[in-house]
Amino acid sequence: MDTPVEYETKIPRYCAQPAQTQPVLRPDLGPDRVAAIQMVGTKWVNGTVLHYAFLDRGGDIGGPEQLDEVRHAFDKWKSLGIGLEFREVDDPADAEIRIAFIEREGSASFVGTDALTIATTEHTMTFGWKLNTPYGRATALHEIGHAIGFAHEHQNPFAGIVWDDEAVYTELAGLPNEWPREVTFHNILRKLSKTQVAGSAWDPESIMEYGFPPGLIRKPEKYGREGIESPLDLSAVDKDHVLRWYPALVARPARLEPFQSYPLQLSSGEQADFEIVPTETRKYEIGTFGQADANLVLFEERDGEPRYLTAENDSGQDRNSRIGVRLVKGRRYVARVRLYSAWGGGGAALMYW
Structure with missing residues (x-):
């Protein structure tokens, strides 16, 4: 995804997001x-340390400077004061996020915890054009x-596009x-459910927005006439949303x-969040009620670093999480x-034994 000028076209290359997993929920919920x-x-749960590893040294889009742009992008998200941590590791098997530079695949990333469903020998994020340009740096922020x-x-349903x-x-x-048409539909024309978006308004300045040339949008007419500029940095709404989901960690867990x-x-x-320091070595049960x-x-x-061990999600099921x-x-x-x-009236609790 070079810049529009480099391609001598009115439209840039875009991120082609992989299909996102959706929970299978009972129809009576x-x-x-x-x-x-x-x-x-x-x-992710807040407080997660996300490890990232590079599978090559810039692949076929450039040299080590491409890796530096990705590092800078991680640093920019972290500088907002969010509760997530980002750590680079050498061994891809130790990384939740594995990055490759492959021009023919373009730029893309699995969304959130979907990365955990991908084999540790495969990439979860790709970059298909140079990142040491304003558009490339925006791409790195977008994929993160x-x-x-x-x-x-x-694809925000509140956009009214x-x-x-x-x-x-x-x-x-x-x-x-x-x-092909199915990729265009999935990444542009398909509307997200209102329950999949963080706010009740569209932010055309979001780093998660594509830029579009005039002539592709019928309504709002302003964007049909003028198009949408490609956002090159995190917007105020981006910063608000990420801090809402991942606020700074200010206290040691109880x-x-x-x-x-x-x-x-x-x-x-x-x-x-809760701290557990067992007084004997044995099998324990940890569960919600x-x-x-x-x-x-x-x-x-x-x-000194929390590393993911295991998890259990009981969402949409009339049972509790138990590890x-x-x-x-x-x-x-x-x-x-x-x-x-909390779908019942009795509240919830956590215990281990």
């Missing part, structure tokens, strides 16, 4: 419960936005994208003691619980 589950979707759980902004479908298909079938129930006084999307949909994720501290795991005496573990929905 109430709409509020469904909405809460879909809103949290593939977001996908990697932490955000979708394309122009009415496309000239055939004009879009024709434009994207040509250079430089050369997309200590979770065996056989003691701890209430989860959370709203949808909120999270509670009550009428609530929750994602329970357990981390083990290694060399059976061997814990080692004296080691420090962190259990993080992200609440999707």
Whole structure:
């Protein structure tokens, strides 16, 4: 995805996002419960340390300077003060995000926790054009936005965009994208569910927005006449949304003691963290209780860093998250619980025994 000038065309190359997983939910679930589950979707639990590794040294789009642009993009997201951490590692098997530079594949990233479904020998993020340009740097920010759980902004159902479908298909079938119709539909024309977007308004300045030339949009007429400029930086709304999902971690987690129930006084999307330091080595059970949909994720501290150990998600099922795991005496573990929905009246709690 070089710049529009380099390609001598009015449209740039675009990110071709892979299909995102959707939870399979029972048809009898109430709409509020469904909405809460879909809103949290593939977001990471806050406090996750996301490790990234490069599978090559710039591939066929450039040299090591391309890697530096990706590092700078991770740093820019982190500089907002979010609760996620980003760490570069050498071994791809230790990384949740694995990055390759392959021109023929273009630029793309799996969304959020979908990266965990990909074999550790395969990439989860690709870059198909040089990143040491303003548009390339924006691309790096855009793909990392996908990697932490955000979708394309122009597919926001609140945008009110009415496309000239055939004009879009024709434009994207040509250079430089050369997309088949199904890729164009998935990445541009398809509307997201209202429960999949973080706000109730469209942000055309979002880094998750594509730029479009005039003539592809029928409504709003302004964008049909003028097109949409390609955003080159994080917008104010981007910053607000990412801090809403991943606020800064300001306190050490509360200590979770065996056989003691701890209430989860959370709203949808909120999270509670607990520290576990077992006094003996054995198999333990860690679980939620009550009428609530929750994602329970357990981390083990290694060399001062929490590393993902295991997880259980009970969303949309009339049961609770339950993890059976061997814990080692004296080691420090962190259990993080992200609440999707409290669908019953009795609240929810966490316990380990």
